[in-house]
Amino acid sequence: MTLDHALIDELLAIRALGGLDDDDAARLERELLAHGDCDECRRLEAEHAEVAGMLAFALDPLPVDEGMADRILAHEQRTKQGPDGAAAAPADELSRRRDARLGRWRAAFGVAAAVALVLAFVLATRPEGGNQVPGTIVTFEGAPGELAMAYTPGERDALVWGTGLPDPGTGKVYELWMFENGKPVRAACLTPTDGAVAAHLDADLSSAELMAVTVESTDCPAAPTTDPVFTAELA
Amino acid sequence: MTLGRTRHEPMGSAEPSGTPDEALLQRVGAGDERAFRELFARYAAVAHALAFRLVRQAQVAEEIVQEAFLAVWRTPERFDPSRGSVRSWLMGTVHHRAVDAVRREQAQRRRADQAAALVPRIADDPTDDVLSALDLPRERRLVQEALAGLPDEQRDVIYRMYFDGMSQSQIAERTGLPLGTVKSRTLLAMRRLRINLGEAAP
Numbered sequence: 291m292t293l294d295h296a297l298i299d300e301l302l303a304i305r306a307l308g309g310l311d312d313d314d315a316a317r318l319e320r321e322l323l324a325h326g327d328c329d330e331c332r333r334l335e336a337e338h339a340e341v342a343g344m345l346a347f348a349l350d351p352l353p354v355d356e357g358m359a360d361r362i363l364a365h366e367q368r369t370k371q372g373p374d375g376a377a378a379a380p381a382d383e384l385s386r387r388r389d390a391r392l393g394r395w396r397a398a399f400g401v402a403a404a405v406a407l408v409l410a411f412v413l414a415t416r417p418e419g420g421n422q423v424p425g426t427i428v429t430f431e432g433a434p435g436e437l438a439m440a441y442t443p444g445e446r447d448a449l450v451w452g453t454g455l456p457d458p459g460t461g462k463v464y465e466l467w468m469f470e471n472g473k474p475v476r477a478a479c480l481t482p483t484d485g486a487v488a489a490h491l492d493a494d495l496s497s498a499e500l501m502a503v504t505v506e507s508t509d510c511p512a513a514p515t516t517d518p519v520f521t522a523e524l525a
Numbered sequence: 526m527t528l529g530r531t532r533h534e535p536m537g538s539a540e541p542s543g544t545p546d547e548a549l550l551q552r553v554g555a556g557d558e559r560a561f562r563e564l565f566a567r568y569a570a571v572a573h574a575l576a577f578r579l580v581r582q583a584q585v586a587e588e589i590v591q592e593a594f595l596a597v598w599r600t601p602e603r604f605d606p607s608r609g610s611v612r613s614w615l616m617g618t619v620h621h622r623a624v625d626a627v628r629r630e631q632a633q634r635r636r637a638d639q640a641a642a643l644v645p646r647i648a649d650d651p652t653d654d655v656l657s658a659l660d661l662p663r664e665r666r667l668v669q670e671a672l673a674g675l676p677d678e679q680r681d682v683i684y685r686m687y688f689d690g691m692s693q694s695q696i697a698e699r700t701g702l703p704l705g706t707v708k709s710r711t712l713l714a715m716r717r718l719r720i721n722l723g724e725a726a727p
Contacts, residue, residue, distance in 0.1 A: 303715040308624040309686035309693045336609045343613025348668040351570035359565045
């Protein structure tokens with residue numbers, strides 16, 4: 291762990307260009323967590339993001355299908371209403387997301403910085419009392435808010451944390467699922483406090499290909515009964 | 526030139542309002558479809574070029590752009606102005622998705638040569654920039670000049686990493702350079718680009 295910003299500067303530059311390897315991505319997250327609420331880290335991240343964002347403008351623009359914007363807006367209306375008034379089945383939705391072949395890995399700096407204190411609490415209260423952050427961090431996509439999970443492939447030890455999550459509703463909780471061979475396996479039930487959750491997960495993720503979160507009743511059913519609100523693909 | 530949160534000159538085909546991106550995104554958050562369409566018109570074609578440059582498959586590139594803008598429409602609150610501009614957020618989203626797609630399907634690389642003739646062109650020869658400068662939108666000209674102003678070895682790393690979607694270790698393996706050299710060249714290139722982009726501004 292370093293106390294200056296040289297390493298963070300270098301790794302943020304590479305991450306902004308999409309070139310960071312997994313081990314260095316985990317290293318960067320550990321460094322950022324160690325720096326906590328760090329103005330200089332945010333400044334460096336913003337600078338590199340701006341330069342990287344500009345690079346795309348070196349390309350000749352490639353016109354898109356004129357109907358794409360209409361399709362996006364129409365798709366959203368269909369999603370809200372549901373086809374024939376019914377919501378898509380969870381498995382359909384998960385399958386669609388997998389088939390989209392789009393990445394679910396996202397840079398987790400934003401999450402990490404925002405919930406450093408929550409994570410520190412979780413680390414301190416883990417059963418083993420360890421203070422090492424698992425090496426791989428994956429962030430979820432879906433509902434508003436930020437949800438992330440840190441784990442080490444092959445080890446029964448993961449941390450889940452989130453902020454800004456919507457209230458699941460009276461008598462409801464968030465339930466986390468691991469998908470193994472396409473089948474959901476219950477992983478944890480999460481009850482947010484002021485939109486924040488943090489939990490230690492004692493589960494073997496080695497054969498999980500996808501994580502998903504649904505809103506369920508507080509008795510945490512053994513199988514999902516609603517559409518997923520968050521999903522994350524695992525490496 | 527301030528790289529972040531500048532008033533952007535519309536580059537798309539929609540009716541330009543000159544409204545700053547951040548204001549448009551706020552309106553998107555309130556469900557304003559016109560604001561969404563304007564952001565889409567400003568950036569969709571560049572986002573599409575970037576996605577296609579990386580994945581080299583038209584359908585996948587379109588899916589990436591559509592997913593990225595769908596995310597903008599659904600969750601504009603994910604934008605954090607302390608971490609850059611709307612433009613960099615959008616392009617970063619598209620780039621991340623495209624790179625992820627590339628790495629999931631490395632086999633796509635085999636199709637690269639077939640699609641090479643269709644790939645959006647980057648002017649490698651600075652002479653091209655001079656000759657065509659008057660025809661290029663100002664922003665594109667600035668970026669191309671900034672890239673052309675990099676030392677060859679730094680520009681090569683930027684091209685491989687950003688435009689070809691290669692990771693730091695893939696570049697080291699492909700070029701035979703030590704990984705540490707790839708990293709240091711990347712940082713130097715990004716610093717130089719920031720300076721070049723800044724100096725190129727009026």
